[in-house]
Amino acid sequence: MTEVAPANGDDEHAFVTLMLADQLCGVPVLCVRDVLADQTIARIPLAPPEVAGNLNLRGRIVTAIDLRERLRLDKRPAGAPAMSIVTEQGSELYALLVDQVSEVLTLRRSKMEANPPTLPAIWAENSVGIYRLEQGLMVVLSVDRLLQLDLAAAA
């Protein structure tokens, strides 16, 4: 999967921005197959905590990963709707549950800054860099890394 792909010329990249517990994050737009509103998610017993369950996307079964759980954030308040970003990895579909999907931004690659060394490990593992935007700092998430659940720990 192309993590960061040019949108407009070599230096410009498009990101889908999203909110996770008041933190602005972004994922490369080319990783995103679908954006879904709140869905019925069937939970899977015995699954790792990050796996929120399964959802039915037009006849295909999509495994939902709760990014709040994945990034060890506080649980989403009960009843609060979640939106999903659907992404594909190795012909399997995954839905990344986030609080809110906001907009698509086109940003210059050269403006991306490296993670500050003090970033908590769980964020550092899943982030490829930071953008300073007017509305705040945007953490660029790596979808590939987000989907690498530590199976040994989960089992």
Added chain:
Amino acid sequence: MDDLIAEFLTETNESLAAADLALVKLERTPDDAATLSLIFRLVHTIKGTCGFLGLPRLERVAHAAENVLGKLRDGELVATSAVISPVLAALDRIKLIVSGLGATGAEPPGDDSACIAALERAADGDTSVSPPDPEAAAEPEHADAPPADAPVAVAEAVASQTIRVNVEVLEELMTLVGELVLTRNQLLQISRAEGTSAFTAPLQRLSHITSDLQEGVMKTRMQPIGNAWNKLPRLVRDLAHETGKKIQLDMLGQDTELDRQVLELMRDPLTHMVRNSADHGLETPDVRRATGKPETGNITLNAFHEGGHIIIEIADDGYGLNVVKIREKVLSKGLATDAELAAMSEAEVKNFIFRAGFSTAASVTAISGRGVGMDVVRSNIERIGGTVELVSTLGQGTTFTIKIPLTLAIVSALIVRACGERFAIPQINVLELVRVGREGATANGMAIERIGSTPVLRLREQLLPLVTLGDLLRLERTDREPVSATVVVTAVGSGTLGIVVDDVYDTEEIVVKPVAPILRHVTMFSGNTILGDGSVIMILDPNGVARSAGVSASRIKRDLNEHPLSTARSDDGTSLLLFRGGASEAPCAVPLSLVARLEDIERTKIERSGGGFVTQYRGKLMPLIAMGDAAPVTPENESTQPVLVFSDGNRSMGLMVDTIVDVVHDRLNIQLASSRPGFLGTAVVAGQAAEVLDTSYWLTQAWRDWFGGGQSAQNRCKRLLVVEDSDFFRQLLVPALSAEGFEVTAAGSAAEALRLRDAGLMIDVIVSDIEMPDMDGLAFARCVREGGGAWASLPMIALTGRASPADEARGREAGFTDYCYKFEREMLMQSLKHCLSEQVLM
């Protein structure tokens, strides 16, 4: 027409067309090695098949053409038209013969010598006269052409009856049908909710057509299992050659069809197992001769349908598995400890061959013995939802039985609910559904009971181990606990397991979709699916459920009481009830089959009568015997008293115990004799020491004449030898016979009994089983009769499960005095009395 010929025609017509094109291409580009080898291969295949089918005329022509092509390929000839022409002519000739074959099913008569001569000349490099020859040769044949014209049409008809379809197209079709089934289910669900409407009838029709279509597409994916076997004869031949063995491979049921996908996945495991049988399973001719077997060893493959499954058996008549060797190997490899092994039944030990890193062959041969194999075989089979079992008798061979589903894509499943969540259980695993009350409550007289903390269900005199799905999946109960539950009785390995669910909805055809890779470690699910209402649910794998519940499938014995004979005959051990009672620190064990019932009797209902305790039980007074010295009625903390009820005829007695611990399936192998009254000795049960209850002691405590009393005196000091390989029956017989006043010695095998004889054991009568491994009862009797010594004239009573007049005659011929059924204690007692009194008279 012969199927083989029809297939050959289809294939040959295709090959010929391809060869024609390729030859023409070759003429233009004589150096094209790829084209040349393609033609060579095509012609070679035709030749080979002809030889196999017994078509000499075609074979000769094809052979001559192949020679020329071979030389072309090796560069000895150049592909000039002078060389190619006779080959083309030969292909024409082949076509002509093939069309004749298509018409009549046999080769048309004709003379091909000119054609062959032309090819031979071409092969020799003599091209001067070859061009005209093929024509000349074809001429007389063309004279025959008119009658051959019609056959050509027929042949084409044959050819067009089958078409080759890319497998991907079929896979795509299958996926689409799967989606169609889902959509149909969705529509049906809506229709059911809506009630009768104008859509109902067309929807019904759509539903039927969908089912038919599904069946049709499934059929296109079906292939005979023979396709996976076709390389085996060669493999076995080569193996036989390499190892110097004589091996006969029989393949039965080659036409049994199964899904292509399943077939592909089975190919390697099957090949491996056959290879194993040939390499490890069978002996060399010398060894076979020495053991009185025919020199040629047999490997038999058998495939057949059985209830939505394919059963494949791979049997050899070789060594059989040597339990002793396996035990040694297990120890040396550190796969289990001595104590663990001691607690295992033979069948469990044999199953070690399926463990990773295990190989019984002492030396690694080129063929097998590397210790990778059977574990891979088993995991491959289990991956497609199949099971593999083995039965092996030392010296007689080994039979593997593989059970696999017909198809993987669409299965019929039972939709169940547990704690508000729905799950699918594949219908093929479901044996029956039983509605029961939750613990305490009963529904239709069925209730879940607990032994210790283990829930069980008494189902037709059988104790069924239960797992509660909600607990197992760690589901939180969000809804109110229902008053009744349903037990889904599932077939797990060779046993049964009850899965307790809250509710059962319906069966539905579901399309199995694999679970996401990140969930593969949850082995309780075999996949997931989308239901008619669009919701996603998980498909349970009962084998995985059993594993997760810590119940090894092989430890659950099916139909314990329905086939007591086979249970006793097998060396799988018996179900043992573990409980605590008396002053003993170790738990006590008793064969479950001896216990009629487990009861919790309210303490207030226990009365003192005479010197003992009684309770009213089923309208009668039942004596209660306390284990140990402690006063049995101690109603302080608990209000009920657990009681093991033993029954015989219309008499019952209750044994008051402290707690019931568990039911385990194990071999009852008493290792330390007990000096305490009431106990037979100590055995290792489920890895811990347990004292084995001497039921006869406790029974006589309650009813002094339980075993027919009175007679005891007259049997006093009669010494009796029991020869019985089944621990279970030995444990059953010994106390019963002791209670009759006999002094009983038990032997686990005929060999052991003979050793006792040679050691000078003095006895009065022998009671022997007939069916025993190594030396059976008949051989034993002959040995005793012919061996002379003190035993030669002793009365011998045969115990058997089969007592037909013919069996009895054989028994008497071998030297048995009398013949008894295993379960007829009265009959045995009568017989003993008879034999012994006769002896006194003599």
